[in-house]
Each structure stands twice: as C-alpha cells, then as structure tokens.
Amino acid sequence: MLVPIFFIILSIVGFYFSGLTGDFVFQQMILRLARNLVLVMSLMIPIISGMGLNFGIVLGAMAGQIGIIVIMNNGYTGFNGFLIAVLVATPIAIILGYLVGKILNKAKGKEMITSMILGFFANGIYQLIFIIFAGTLIPFKNKDLLRSSGDGLRNTIDLISIKSSLDNLLFPNSPYPIMTFVVIILLFVGIYLILKTKVGQEMRAVGQSMHIASVSGIDVDKTRIIAIIISTVLAAWGQLIYLQNMGTFNTYNNHEQVGLFAVASILIGGASVNKVSWKEVVLGTFLFHLLFIVSPLAGQNIAGDAQIGEYFRVFIAYGVIGVALILHSWEENKKKSLNLNFDLNNS
Amino acid sequence: MALLEIKNICKKYGENQVLEDISFKIDQGEILGLLGENGAGKSTLMNILFGMPVIHNTGGYEGEISVDGQNYKPKNPTDAMKFGIGMVHQEFMLIPGFSITENIKLNRENTKSSLTGKLTKSNKLNRLDTKSMKSDADEALKKLDLKIDSLLQVENLPVGYKQFIEIAREIDKTNLKILILDEPTAVLTESEARDFLEIIKTLADFNIAVLFITHRLEEIKSITDNIVIIRDGKLIETAKTADVSIKDMAKLMVGRDISTSRLRKNKQLDDKDIILELDSFSVNMPGEQVKSINLKVRKGEILGIGGLAGQGKVGIANGIMGLYPTTGKIYKGTNRIPVNNPRAALMDSIAFLSEDRKGVGLLLDNSIDLNIAYTSLEIKNEFLKKVGFFNVIDGNKVKSHADKMIEDLDIRCTSSKQNTRFLSGGNQQKVCIARALTLKPDLLLVSEPTRGIDIGAKNLVLETLIKLNEEYNTTIIITSSELAELKQVSDRIAIITEGSITSILTPEDSDEKYGLAMSGKKYEEVTDDEY
Ligand SMILES: Nc1ncnc2c1ncn2[C@@H]1O[C@H](COP(=O)(O)OP(=O)(O)OP(=O)(O)O)[C@@H](O)[C@H]1O
Numbered sequence: 001m002l003v004p005i006f007f008i009i010l011s012i013v014g015f016y017f018s019g020l021t022g023d024f025v026f027q028q029m030i031l032r033l034a035r036n037l038v039l040v041m042s043l044m045i046p047i048i049s050g051m052g053l054n055f056g057i058v059l060g061a062m063a064g065q066i067g068i069i070v071i072m073n074n075g076y077t078g079f080n081g082f083l084i085a086v087l088v089a090t091p092i093a094i095i096l097g098y099l100v101g102k103i104l105n106k107a108k109g110k111e112m113i114t115s116m117i118l119g120f121f122a123n124g125i126y127q128l129i130f131i132i133f134a135g136t137l138i139p140f141k142n143k144d145l146l147r148s149s150g151d152g153l154r155n156t157i158d159l160i161s162i163k164s165s166l167d168n169l170l171f172p173n174s175p176y177p178i179m180t181f182v183v184i185i186l187l188f189v190g191i192y193l194i195l196k197t198k199v200g201q202e203m204r205a206v207g208q209s210m211h212i213a214s215v216s217g218i219d220v221d222k223t224r225i226i227a228i229i230i231s232t233v234l235a236a237w238g239q240l241i242y243l244q245n246m247g248t249f250n251t252y253n254n255h256e257q258v259g260l261f262a263v264a265s266i267l268i269g270g271a272s273v274n275k276v277s278w279k280e281v282v283l284g285t286f287l288f289h290l291l292f293i294v295s296p297l298a299g300q301n302i303a304g305d306a307q308i309g310e311y312f313r314v315f316i317a318y319g320v321i322g323v324a325l326i327l328h329s330w331e332e333n334k335k336k337s338l339n340l341n342f343d344l345n346n347s
Numbered sequence: 348m349a350l351l352e353i354k355n356i357c358k359k360y361g362e363n364q365v366l367e368d369i370s371f372k373i374d375q376g377e378i379l380g381l382l383g384e385n386g387a388g389k390s391t392l393m394n395i396l397f398g399m400p401v402i403h404n405t406g407g408y409e410g411e412i413s414v415d416g417q418n419y420k421p422k423n424p425t426d427a428m429k430f431g432i433g434m435v436h437q438e439f440m441l442i443p444g445f446s447i448t449e450n451i452k453l454n455r456e457n458t459k460s461s462l463t464g465k466l467t468k469s470n471k472l473n474r475l476d477t478k479s480m481k482s483d484a485d486e487a488l489k490k491l492d493l494k495i496d497s498l499l500q501v502e503n504l505p506v507g508y509k510q511f512i513e514i515a516r517e518i519d520k521t522n523l524k525i526l527i528l529d530e531p532t533a534v535l536t537e538s539e540a541r542d543f544l545e546i547i548k549t550l551a552d553f554n555i556a557v558l559f560i561t562h563r564l565e566e567i568k569s570i571t572d573n574i575v576i577i578r579d580g581k582l583i584e585t586a587k588t589a590d591v592s593i594k595d596m597a598k599l600m601v602g603r604d605i606s607t608s609r610l611r612k613n614k615q616l617d618d619k620d621i622i623l624e625l626d627s628f629s630v631n632m633p634g635e636q637v638k639s640i641n642l643k644v645r646k647g648e649i650l651g652i653g654g655l656a657g658q659g660k661v662g663i664a665n666g667i668m669g670l671y672p673t674t675g676k677i678y679k680g681t682n683r684i685p686v687n688n689p690r691a692a693l694m695d696s697i698a699f700l701s702e703d704r705k706g707v708g709l710l711l712d713n714s715i716d717l718n719i720a721y722t723s724l725e726i727k728n729e730f731l732k733k734v735g736f737f738n739v740i741d742g743n744k745v746k747s748h749a750d751k752m753i754e755d756l757d758i759r760c761t762s763s764k765q766n767t768r769f770l771s772g773g774n775q776q777k778v779c780i781a782r783a784l785t786l787k788p789d790l791l792l793v794s795e796p797t798r799g800i801d802i803g804a805k806n807l808v809l810e811t812l813i814k815l816n817e818e819y820n821t822t823i824i825i826t827s828s829e830l831a832e833l834k835q836v837s838d839r840i841a842i843i844t845e846g847s848i849t850s851i852l853t854p855e856d857s858d859e860k861y862g863l864a865m866s867g868k869k870y871e872e873v874t875d876d877e878y
C-alpha cells in the first residue's frame with residue numbers, strides 16, 4: 001500500500017504546483033486512461049501465473065502495429081479498418097505469444113529479464129523488416145507510407161482515417177471515448193471470468209508453485225504459454241486502441257516504451273511481481289499518467305525548467321521498476337535467511 | 348493376480364545406484380510396509396511408481412511394473428492417477444495460498460458449463476463450481492473426522508491438519524486403487540498418528556492397497572500385513588509382518604543392533620543459575636494452547652518437554668520464538684525479551700528447530716556446507732574472513748565444519764558440496780539439525796528432533812545434542828512425543844497436560860509416575876521440585 005500512497009501524495013503536490021485546472025486534468029486523464037488501460041491490463045495474467053512482469057508485451061504492441069500498417073497499406077478506414085487491424089494483429093500476437101511463452105519456459109525464474117531482452121531483440125527484427133525490407137522485398141501499395149527514397153516506412157504515419165473509430169463508435173459527437181471504456185470493462189470482466197474457470201485456477205496454482213502444480217498433473221508449461229499468449233494478444237489490442245486514440249503513429253518508437261510504461265504503471269498502483277487485481281491496474285495507470293501531465297509544468301513552475309519535471313518523470317518510471325524488482329528479490333532472500341526452519345512457505 | 352507388481356527395478360541418479368533389482372507385489376486391500384534407513388531409496392521407489400518428474404529428468408528407471416496385470420510405465424503423475432495410484436509425498440504438496448477445498452480439488456475441480464466453455468467446447472474454460480467443490484471437500488474431510496472450515500487457507504494451519512488434508516485429497520479421487528504414503532506420520536503427533544492409522548485400516552477395508560513408509564516401527568507392526576526392507580537400495584527381506592519382531596526389523600534395516608539406553612551422563616547444575624524463566628506464559632497456538640505456565644530452566648540443562656498431543660507441549664517453544672500470539676513474560680537470564688517477536692528471540696541467542704519439518708526452509712539449490720553455515724553466517728557473522736576491506740565467506744572453514752557435521756550425524760551424501768535438493772528427506776532433516784547446532788546458541792529449542800530420522804541414526808542425533816551441551820554449555824529444551832527419547836537425554840522432564848505443567852519428573856522416575864502425569868493427575872508424590 002505504501003507505493004500508491006507515496007505516488008498519490010506526489011501527484012497532489014505536482015498538481016498543485018502545475019497550476020493546471022481540474023477540468024483540464026480530468027479531460028486529459030479520461031483520454032489517457034482509455035488509451036493505456038488495456039496495455040497495463042495485459043500484464044495481469046502473467047503476474048497471476050507466477051511469471052512476473054511480462055516486458056514481452058512489446059511484441060504484442062508490435063503485432064498491433066503490423067495490423068495498422070496492413071490496413072493503412074490497403075486503404076481500409078474507419079471502424080471497419082480498425083476491426084480488420086484487430087483481425088490481422090490477433091493471430092500474429094498469438095504466434096508471437098506462443099514463441100515468447102516457449103522461450104520463457106526455458107528460462108524459469110528469469111522470466112522478467114528474459115522477456116525484456118526478447119523485447120529488444122524483437123525490436124531489431126521489426127526495424128529490419130520495416131526499414132530495410134519494406135518497399136523492397138515487401139511490396140507496398142500505398143506509397144505514402146514509404147520514405148521518399150521508396151524503401152523503409154516513414155517515421156510517422158498519419159492515422160486520421162481511423163482516428164477515434166472505436167472511441168466514438170455509436171457516440172460520434174461525444175467528447176469522451178465511451179465505446180473504448182465499454183471495451184475496457186468487457187475485457188476486465190473477461191479476465192475475471194477466465195480466472196474463475198479451470199484454466200484460471202490452473203494459472204493461479206502454477207503461479208503459487210510450479211512443482212506442486214505439476215505433481216497434481218497440471219501441464220505447467222502449457223499453462224504458462226497460454227498466460228503469455230493472452231497477455232500478448234491483449235497488448236496487441238491495447239496498442240491498437242492506443243493508436244486509434246492518438247491518431248498518429250510513430251513507426252519506430254511507439255512500441256518501445258510500452259513495456260516500461262505499463263510495468264511502471266502497474267507497480268505504482270501497488271501491484272507486486274506476484275500479486276495484482278484490477279484495482280491496481282486502474283489506480284496505477286491513473287497515477288502514472290497524472291504525473292505525466294503535471295510534472296513538466298510543475299517542474300517549470302518550481303525550478304523554472306520544464307525539462308526538470310520531464311527528467312523527474314522518467315526517473316520515476318525507471319526508478320519505481322528498479323525499486324520494485326530489488327524489493328522483490330530482497331524479500332525472497334529475507335524469507336530464506338532469517339529462519340532455521342520455521343519458514344511457512346514450502347521451500 | 349497381484350494388484351501391483353514391480354519387477355527388477357533399478358534406478359541411478361548419475362553415477363549413484365540408488366535402487367538395485369527391487370521386486371515385490373501387493374494385493375487389493377493389503378497394507379505393505381516399506382522399511383529402510385534414511386537414504387535407502389524408499390522415496391525414490393515411490394516416486395517411480397507415481398511418475399514423478401524428478402525420475403524422468405534424471406534418466407528414468409529400469410525394470411517393469413504392472414497394475415492389474417496391465418503393463419504400467421508412468422511418465423508423469425497424470426499417468427499414475429489414471430491407473431488409480433495416489434500419493435502423499437514426504438514433503439507437503441499443498442499450495443499455501445489456496446483454501447483447503449481448492450487444494451483437495453486441485454486439477455480435479457468440478458465445473459459447471461458456462462458461456463466460455465460452451466463456445467470453445469473445452470471443459471477447461473468452464474466455470475468452477477465452487478459449491479460442489481466445497482461439498483466434495485467437506486465430505487472427504489468428514490470421512491476423516493476432521494472438523495474444519497474447508498474454505499480456510501492452508502498456509503497457517505497446524506501441521507497435523509495439513510497431512511489429513513493431503514489424505515482427503517487422495518480419498519476424494521474416486522478411482523483410487525493404490526495409495527502411496529511416504530512417511531505420513533512423521534509430522535503427526537502420536538494421537539494424530541493413531542487416528543491416521545485407523546483411517547488407513549479403513550481404506551484397506553475398502554480394498555485399497557496401501558504402500559506405507561514410516562520410521563516408527565510400532566506403526567509398521569500394528570497395521571501392515573507384509574513388510575519389505577530395503578538397505579542401500581537393495582532388497583533385504585520381504586516377510587509377513589507377524590513373523591518379524593520390531594527388534595529384528597530394526598536390525599535388518601541398519602544391519603546391526605540398536606540400543607536405547609540412557610545417553611546422558613548426569614550433570615551437576617546450579618539451581619540459582621537460571622537461563623530462562625517463563626512467567627504467566629500463555630500461547631495461543633491452535634490445538635496446542637499453553638495456559639499461564641511458570642517455568643525455570645537452569646543453565647546447561649537439558650530439559651525435556653513431554654505430554655500427549657494437543658495438550659500444549661508444542662506450544663511452549665513456538666511461543667518463546669514468537670511464532671504464535673503469546674502473553675506473559677520471558678526472561679533470558681536477567682534480560683526480559685519481548686514476546687511475539689521472532690527476531691528478538693533469535694538475536695538473543697535462542698535458536699529453534701521446529702516440529703514443522705515439511706517446510707524445512709533449506710536452500711535447496713545450495714550445497715550442504717553452505718546450508719549448515721548459513722544462519723550462523725547471517726546472524727553471527729561467522730565463517731567470514733577479511734579480504735582487503737571486504738568480509739567474504741571462508742569456504743574452507745565452511746567446508747571443514749560441514750564435513751565434521753556430516754560425519755557426526757551420518758548425513759548420507761556424495762560430498763558436502765552436494766545440493767540439499769538431492770538428499771533424502773531424513774538427510775535433509777539432519778542438515779537442518781546441523782544448522783541449528785552450528786549456531787551454538789545459549790539456548791536451543793528443538794522439537795521432535797528425531798522425527799523422520801531412521802532408528803539407527805536417532806542416537807547419533809541425540810548424542811550430538813548432548814555433545815553440544817557438554818562442549819559449549821548450551822541449554823537445550825527438547826520437546827518430543829517419544830518419552831523414551833526424552834528419558835535418554837534429559838536432566839528433567841516436564842509433562843504438559845491441558846496447557847499446564849502437571850509435573851516435572853526425572854528420567855529415573857517410574858513409568859507409573861509418567862502415566863499419572865500424562866493423564867493430568869497432579870499427585871503430590873509425583874512432583875519433584877518447584878522448578
Ligand atoms: N533428485 C535427486 N538427485 C540425486 N540424488 C538423489 C535425488 N533424490 C534422492 N537422491 C539420492 O537417492 C538416495 C535415496 O534417496 P531417497 O529419498 O529415496 O531415500 P529414502 O529412503 O526416502 O530416505 P528418507 O528416509 O530419508 O526419506 C539418497 O542417497 C539420495 O541422496
């Protein structure tokens with residue numbers, strides 16, 4: 001509980017010094033929650049399955065982006081375009097999730113660092129494909145997507161043709177992304193329901209003790225792969241929701257921060273490496289993005305330099321991840337060291 | 348035709364031949380006792396039968412097994428369950444964060460069809476039917492006469508309960524034909540163990556075959572039909588239980604005679620030099636409550652604490668260590684130490700080896716020598732040497748100390764560098780004991796020190812305790828449900844009934860006196876002095 005309280009206080013102080021109006025901040029927060037909640041939510045199931053923080057959601061984000069690139073290339077627009085992007089991205093995310101799951105099963109106990117490295121590695125391949133192969137090996141119909149030299153995708157791609165296509169579906173004139181929130185709620189309910197099924201029970205069992213789960217006949221490796229697939233698919237959808245809300249697409253940057261920001265959010269919300277619920281997801285996303293909005297201005301007003309606030313924010317994002325991971329390993333060690341044998345956990 | 352028949356089973360862990368040419372049979376409704384020293388290969392054999400992953404990750408086994416005449420080659424526990432084989436493992440297989448119900452139904456959850464399930468036509472995506480799961484669990488618990496709320500989390504339950512929950516899980520399996528019990532009574536008190544044996548008999552009456560491992564030979568004598576004795580991985584004897592006396596069993600197991608004579612030389616103690624005083628000391632430990640006792644322990648003494656199960660003897664040490672809610676005063680010498688504070692007790696040079704051995708808390712992926720030195724290293728900064736500005740672990744010291752312990756306690760291992768994960772259960776316990784002894788605390792609390800230790804090695808453990816006491820003047824409070832063992836080592840023995848100290852007796856006192864004290868009768872003539 002300490003972490004969220006600390007950040008609540010920090011946000012209140014930041015808000016006070018930013019000089020922003022409550023109205024503006026409220027508007028911004030609604031947008032940012034809609035944009036980011038699904039990405040953060042995608043971390044839940046691996047945590048429950050005992051795999052820690054899945055930095056591999058970066059691969060899911062890439063799958064989502066591939067969906068976007070495909071519809072932009074084929075000229076699909078509006079909500080139909082968005083749906084097609086989902087249909088393209090989902091199988092790609094499933095395949096990527098399967099691969100990540102397979103690899104993480106080979107690296108039990110080191111899932112977090114492994115998934116982080118996988119993210120970097122996948123980023124390399126992504127760049128190879130879209131800088132070198134796009135336009136050369138991979139033909140593109142829509143030449144506007146390519147750089148003037150005819151190879152490689154542009155740095156930014158305008159998504160005006162699908163902007164807010166989900167947000168404003170059915171409610172075209174609302175300033176709020178109503179449909180996106182409906183989808184978010186449905187996805188939360190979906191996760192809740194999955195956790196109530198037998199698969200969910202197996203995930204929790206695996207999360208608590210792989211050894212006992214396997215002795216009870218649960219296929220541990222398969223359960224873990226399923227968890228990562230769900231996570232990756234949610235991340236792909238999350239990235240699509242993010243992009244349709246933003247309306248622009250930074251071809252080579254958008255996915256890079258996804259893992260870090262989502263992980264920082266969920267930790268700020270008070271989740272730990274092995275415990276989480278929807279409340280931490282919502283609270284954490286809220287606080288992390290509130291800091292996003294207020295810290296540059298607060299920095300400007302306190303220190304006369306917006307950069308300071310910006311540094312501060314980045315520092316916090318990485319800092320909170322670092323601290324959470326250190327605390328985790330410290331607690332694990334403490335559990336082992338103090339006792340002769342009244343360790344209540346099965347070793 | 349035998350229900351289960353195993354033929355010429357051999358198993359190697361690396362170069363270590365753990366089982367060699369083992370063959371025997373078991374029939375429906377038969378209770379077969381499996382006997383052998385710590386490290387003889389009992390658990391390994393059972394792990395083979397249950398298809399445990401550890402067997403297959405280490406190269407599998409040789410030989411043949413058949414169930415009901417059908418060839419049986421288990422590759423994983425699921426295969427075993429399909430053939431109706433259930434197992435209660437030597438270490439707990441309960442998920443601490445799950446409820447009793449969830450543990451009993453683990454991977455056999457009842458489901459009711461739901462949308463996600465219907466859409467995917469997969470039972471795995473059906474919703475859990477928590478109601479019927481609970482009622483199944485309750486029914487299984489009822490068969491064991493266990494009155495407990497099945498929605499409680501397993502984590503904080505007393506050890507005895509946990510064992511019954513494991514049994515409940517097995518009998519909830521409808522096709523159960525063969526039940527493997529690997530030292531199920533090692534964590535139970537005597538009266539719990541008695542109930543447990545009754546349950547096993549009932550199961551056998553329902554035609555379930557039971558493979559029963561224990562180091563308590565009276566248990567073997569009282570419920571098994573036949574016995575199989577293994578020594579160093581080789582079959583030594585198969586016989587009808589009725590034809591072999593307990594003494595012969597012990598001899599066959601360890602290959603020599605076993606003595607149970609008193610080990611302690613009587614010691615001169617100073618009645619004024621009190622190292623521990625408990626004043627109106629109460630402990631609220633479920634099932635083992637201590638009610639406002641007063642007790643003084645003399646420096647250098649070995650004090651035994653005995654009594655029947657559930658009367659509170661176990662609660663005393665747990666309370667001193669602050670593991671259960673405690674009230675009253677504890678003085679260590681003249682120092683008052685706070686109650687409910689495990690760290691304070693530890694820092695005050697009090698060490699505790701708990702009766703809860705299944706959560707042994709060993710660092711399983713570290714070597715034996717490091718495990719033995721670990722707590723001393725952490726708490727007392729021992730086994731360190733200076734290199735420049737840094738304190739680093741003195742590997743030689745750690746190793747030579749461990750080698751000595753390995754010899755004293757006869758820990759069966761390949762070397763002190765072996766990881767504790769690869770030791771047999773009994774030998775893991777010896778490592779725990781070695782770790783506690785290494786701390787050389789002023790006051791050592793040991794509960795059930797010889798549980799799970801084979802009858803040949805018991806005396807070694809007790810002798811090592813006495814040696815520690817003699818060499819370092821360590822005061823020892825030993826809690827045990829085995830009166831014979833208390834008499835072997837203690838200077839005085841306090842008998843606890845209904846949470847109070849009924850009498851404090853000497854080892855020479857007659858069995859009648861002990862009997863009276865245990866039944867809670869406070870006759871003047873049985874009390875000794877007012878300590
Ligand atoms: N996973 C493993 N890897 C390597 N060796 C092992 C492993 N498990 C057990 N052993 C070795 O196999 C031998 C037999 O061990 P096992 O656990 O079967 O003994 P046990 O008869 O059950 O003893 P106990 O009464 O102490 O439980 C021991 O020498 C042990 O060190």
Ligand SMILES: [Mg+2]
Nearest residue numbers: 390437771772
């Ligand atoms: Mg064993």
